[in-house]
Amino acid sequence: MTSAITIADLADLPAVERGEALEEVLAPRFRAALLMTEDDDLPPDRSFFDLGLTSLGLTDLKQDIEGLLGCEIDATVLFNSPTLESLIGYLVDLAERVAIQ
Template identity: 45%
Template sequence: MSEQAPAVESLSALPRSERSEFLESVVVAEFKKVLLMSDDEVFPIDQSYFSLGFTSLRIMEVKTRIEKLLGCTLSTNALFNRPTVENLVEYLADEVLGDLIS
């Protein structure tokens, strides 16, 4: 049996009704870490990465962190075509982790 990625293991242990919210919190946490935000700061999930101060390099850093947590490979286009955390979480829930979230 293969070992699951940390976030996927945590998601699997949660009731389905709590999985989307947990996924969002995991993704937001990674964006906040890259921006050096504290845990108590609010991260606006509906604002564009670039309006929040992200560069292409920083977005790639977040991509790598999320891939490690979820144990999957994400297309770079997936992040750039979904320019907000809100859009990215929807994509992850529907397209990447659909069987686990839905």
């Protein structure tokens, strides 16, 4: 898997690079949880649940990502809009708030 990155690291990146950096780190974790190979397509706008992830699996991933990034993720973000695209958008916004502080 791609090396770790914290939310503070993201805040230090130029805004245009944050989403790409997150996708590089998060996509392999979601592929692994979905039993996909590195070559399998992970549509960023498709629901994790439609792809086969369970709520328990998503909760485990949430905890993994929180540990990786060093921040808390609002569970409603993952369950109300369960796509990689939405999660990345949420985390980019969070990094922006950290960068402003």
